[in-house]
Amino acid sequence: MNSLKISNAPLKGLEGFKQNWKTDLLAGFMVFLLALPLSLGIAKASGFPASMGVLTAIIGGLISPFFKVSALTIKGPAAGLITICSGAILEFGEQGWKIAAAAIMVAAIFQIILAKFKLGSLSDFFPHSAVHGMLAAIGIIIIAKQIPVLLGDDPSLYAGEGPIELLLDIPMFVGNAHLHIGIVGIIGVLVMFGLPRIGIKVLQKVPAPLIVLVLSIPLALYWHFRETEPAYSLVQIGDFWGMLDFNFDFSWISKFVFWKYVFMFLFVNSLESLLTVKAVDNLDPYKRTSDYNGDLTGVGFGNFFSAMLGGLPMISEVVRSTANIGFGGRTKWSNFFHGFFLLLAMLFIIPFIEMIPNSALAAMLIYAGYRLAAPRQFLHTYRIGKEQLAIFITTIAVTLLEDLLLGIAAGILVEFIFHIYHGAKVKYLFKACYELKDSDHLLEVNVCESAIFSNLIGFKKLLDEIPHDKAIRFNFSETKLIDHSFMAFISHYQKEYSIKGGQFELAGLENHKSFSEHDLATKKLIKI
Numbered sequence: 139m140n141s142l143k144i145s146n147a148p149l150k151g152l153e154g155f156k157q158n159w160k161t162d163l164l165a166g167f168m169v170f171l172l173a174l175p176l177s178l179g180i181a182k183a184s185g186f187p188a189s190m191g192v193l194t195a196i197i198g199g200l201i202s203p204f205f206k207v208s209a210l211t212i213k214g215p216a217a218g219l220i221t222i223c224s225g226a227i228l229e230f231g232e233q234g235w236k237i238a239a240a241a242i243m244v245a246a247i248f249q250i251i252l253a254k255f256k257l258g259s260l261s262d263f264f265p266h267s268a269v270h271g272m273l274a275a276i277g278i279i280i281i282a283k284q285i286p287v288l289l290g291d292d293p294s295l296y297a298g299e300g301p302i303e304l305l306l307d308i309p310m311f312v313g314n315a316h317l318h319i320g321i322v323g324i325i326g327v328l329v330m331f332g333l334p335r336i337g338i339k340v341l342q343k344v345p346a347p348l349i350v351l352v353l354s355i356p357l358a359l360y361w362h363f364r365e366t367e368p369a370y371s372l373v374q375i376g377d378f379w380g381m382l383d384f385n386f387d388f389s390w391i392s393k394f395v396f397w398k399y400v401f402m403f404l405f406v407n408s409l410e411s412l413l414t415v416k417a418v419d420n421l422d423p424y425k426r427t428s429d430y431n432g433d434l435t436g437v438g439f440g441n442f443f444s445a446m447l448g449g450l451p452m453i454s455e456v457v458r459s460t461a462n463i464g465f466g467g468r469t470k471w472s473n474f475f476h477g478f479f480l481l482l483a484m485l486f487i488i489p490f491i492e493m494i495p496n497s498a499l500a501a502m503l504i505y506a507g508y509r510l511a512a513p514r515q516f517l518h519t520y521r522i523g524k525e526q527l528a529i530f531i532t533t534i535a536v537t538l539l540e541d542l543l544l545g546i547a548a549g550i551l552v553e554f555i556f557h558i559y560h561g562a563k564v565k566y567l568f569k570a571c572y573e574l575k576d577s578d579h580l581l582e583v584n585v586c587e588s589a590i591f592s593n594l595i596g597f598k599k600l601l602d603e604i605p606h607d608k609a610i611r612f613n614f615s616e617t618k619l620i621d622h623s624f625m626a627f628i629s630h631y632q633k634e635y636s637i638k639g640g641q642f643e644l645a646g647l648e649n650h651k652s653f654s655e656h657d658l659a660t661k662k663l664i665k666i
Contacts, residue, residue, distance in 0.1 A: 147424040148209075154469040165467035166199075166475025169212055169458050172345040173476055174483060176458070176506070178373055178491070179499030180215040183283060184223035185297075186235055186450055189378045191215045192480055194449040199477015202440045202452075203470040206432025208415045210422055211454035212462050212473050213440055217506040218410050219403070219451050221279045221542065226399045228297060235448065236387035241396055242445035243386060245403035249438035252408065258430035259598055261412040265591040265623045267519055267526040268549030269409065271533025275545055277510025278538060280503055287500035288323035290316030292370060301538050318361040319371050319497045325357070326350045326501025331508075345461065347502050354498035363495060373494045378484050385448025402543060403451055411437050411453035418459045420630075424468075425637055457506065522622055523653040523660055525556045553591070553621075560662050561618045562588040570596025582611045589614070591623035601631060606640055615646030618663045625658040 149157050173195050181191025191214075198213025207213070226241060227234030252258065282304035287293050289311050296304060333346040341349075358364075363371050390396040415428050433454060440452050462472050483491065519530045532552045537545025558564065566587040575582040581604060589597065604610060612628060614620060628644065635642040650661035 147426055148468040150469070155471050158468040159471065161466045161468055162472040163475050165462050165465040165472040167479055168345065168465040169462050169467070169472065169476040170479035170483075171348045172461055173212070173214055173458055174480060174491070175347045175351055175494065175499055175502055176217075177215055177480070178494065179496075179503045180217055180220060181450055182373070182496060182499060183217075183220045183280070183287075183503055184215075184450055185227035186223065186238075186448075187376070187381060188373050189375045189381065189484070190449045192484060193378075193382070193447060194444045194452050196477045196480045196484070197444045197447075197449060198440050198452040199473050199475070199480065201443060202436040203474045205436030205439060206429045207436035207470055207473075208418060208428035208433045208454060209426055209470050210459060210463055210467055210472070211415055211418050211428075211433070211470075212458035212476060213437065213452050214455050214458060215450040216410060216453045216455050217280055217503060218273060218276050218510070219406060219453070220283070220503075221276055222399065222402050222406060223450060224283070224297075225541070226402075229395055229399075230390060233387050233389070236385050237390050237396070238399065239386040239445040239448050240388045240391070241399045242403050242451045243442055244391075244400045245407065245451070246438045246441035246445060248400070248404050249408055249441060250435055253431040253434035253438060256431050258408075258412060258434045259595060261409050261430075262594050262598060262623075262627065263592060264409060264546065265529065265550060265553045265621070266626055267522075267529040267622065268533045268546055268553065269413065270515060270519065271530040271549050272406075272537060272542060272546050273410070274511040274515055274530070275534040275537035275542070277507040277512075278534070280507030281511070284500040284503045284507070286311045288320070288327070288497050288504065289314070290319030290323070290367070290371065290497060292368065294370075316367060316371070318357075318363070319367060319495065322354045322357050322495045323497030323501050325353055326498045327504060329353065330501055330505035346505075350498050350501060351494060354495050355493045358493060358495045371495060371497070373492055373496060373499070375488045375492055378488060382447045384446060386446060398543075402541075405546075406542060407437070407441070407451050407453055408434060414454040414456045414459060417456060418454070418463070421460065421463050423463070427634065457509070521654060522656045522658060525553075525653060525660065526622055529553050529556070557588065557590055557619060557621065560660075562590060567592050569593055570600065572597070572600070580609045580611060582613055584613045584615075585617045585620075587617070588619040588621075589617055589624045589628075590619065590621040594624055594627055597624075598627070606635070606638060609641035609643075610635070611643040611645055613646045614644070614661075615649065616663070617646070617650075620647075620650065620661045622658055622660050625661070629658060 148154050177191035177195045178188045182188045195214035202213045226238040230237040279301045282301040285308060286296055291311050291314050329350050330346050412430055415433050419428050444452055520527045529549050529552045533545045533549030536548040570593045571587040573584040632642040649664050651664050653660040
């Protein structure tokens with residue numbers, strides 16, 4: 139069945155357009171309905187003009203498909219970068235939006251260089267639990283920042299507060315809430331969280347953000363938001379086309395803080411985008427494998443042009459990409475159509491867009507934040523292993539108290555401490571140790587010392603050099619420690635190799651003690 143799906147995969151390029159334009163057009167339109175309010179909300183929460191979020195999605199749709207990007211991912215602004223964008227604008231001061239755009243342009247250039255040197259695989263260096271902890275922390279920060287917006291408080295009054303302070307201020311936000319704005323926001327939350335749980339198939343096929351708009355816009359008109367509520371209660375687009383005027387400022391390029399945000403944009407943007415591509419490849423009904431460096435190149439050029447015009451950083455975004463698959467998208471032309479419909483929206487329906495209450499957008503972002511930090515993420519990590527939960531929570535705590543870079547660094551440090559405690563030698567933390575036994579029909583890889591996240595790239599290079607018609611056996615009988623990140627990688631590789639018709643065996647695990655009952659838990663060699 140799998141090989142049949144691969145052979146029947148949609149054509150590429152113009153031939154793919156001719157073959158699949160009807161299904162991709164429909165998928166692109168449905169994703170557009172989802173992307174429009176999310177792009178507005180993400181931009182607003184990031185401190186950018188709301189319309190710049192739509193600009194980012196337009197460029198992500200119209201430009202990135204002409205690179206070797208993943209077939210089914212949708213490019214656009216991401217909730218996961220709100221924290222960095224808003225933090226940059228706050229630190230950069232009065233011209234923060236334009237200076238942040240300049241930092242994104244520089245990060246985009248580095249992104250293209252990384253892809254040119256085929257360094258997209260560097261994303262494999264970061265341990266899974268630390269990465270998921272970083273995303274969960276971002277989710278908590280998004281929720282904290284959107285609560286005052288949801289209830290109708292002036293968000294500018296709390297721009298300088300950290301997530302812990304914002305969460306502690308919730309009673310004050312409730313006390314200061316604007317009744318009608320708060321009602322619209324709460325209805326939006328109920329729809330976003332409740333719709334996926336309703337067993338009505340017809341409703342489940344409609345994007346929840348669209349239903350939020352259908353309910354919130356009439357309520358805003360009925361309660362005369364424009365006349366009776368503060369100006370920040372409604373989306374403000376203004377002169378969209380007049381803002382497209384090379385909105386960047388390099389005046390801070392000689393300062394450390396500028397380069398701090400260049401690195402943060404580069405790191406989080408690239409990592410989250412590549413992780414999305416990997417996740418979407420697993421959902422692809424045709425079992426295609428994306429060119430990660432090609433996708434990184436497309437995202438890099440998209441980021442450069444977006445930032446040049448004042449837009450946000452874009453990634454391969456997971457919610458819209460998953461929806462694209464659900465709506466029947468087959469090729470990257472669905473991404474193109476989604477960008478095309480957003481362009482039409484900016485041409486013809488800006489007055490309609492300015493009827494959208496910001497509290498409705500806050501409800502959508504709170505749901506996006508919840509998906510990143512849901513209790514099931516904690517439970518899933520715990521099931522993999524207690525040590526993974528410790529890494530996960532450490533990353534969250536340090537990120538909330540300090541920033542993203544220190545958070546991910548703390549998570550990595552804790553994982554190294556665990557590995558060294560359980561027998562991994564410092565000498566082999568970054569070096570892949572293995573012996574090869576090659577015969578006509580079988581290549582056996584005897585893994586020595588440890589197989590962990592920090593030396594995974596060395597093993598990946600080895601696998602990239604092996605012909606795909608070769609039978610492979612990874613023998614772990616003498617491997618002292620195999621961590622969760624390595625187990626997740628090698629199990630996924632085994633599955634993909636088998637789908638393509640190859641033979642791939644994992645051997646020698648029977649003498650290892652697993653840190654939990656989870657198949658991908660960290661495993662330690664038992665002395666016999």
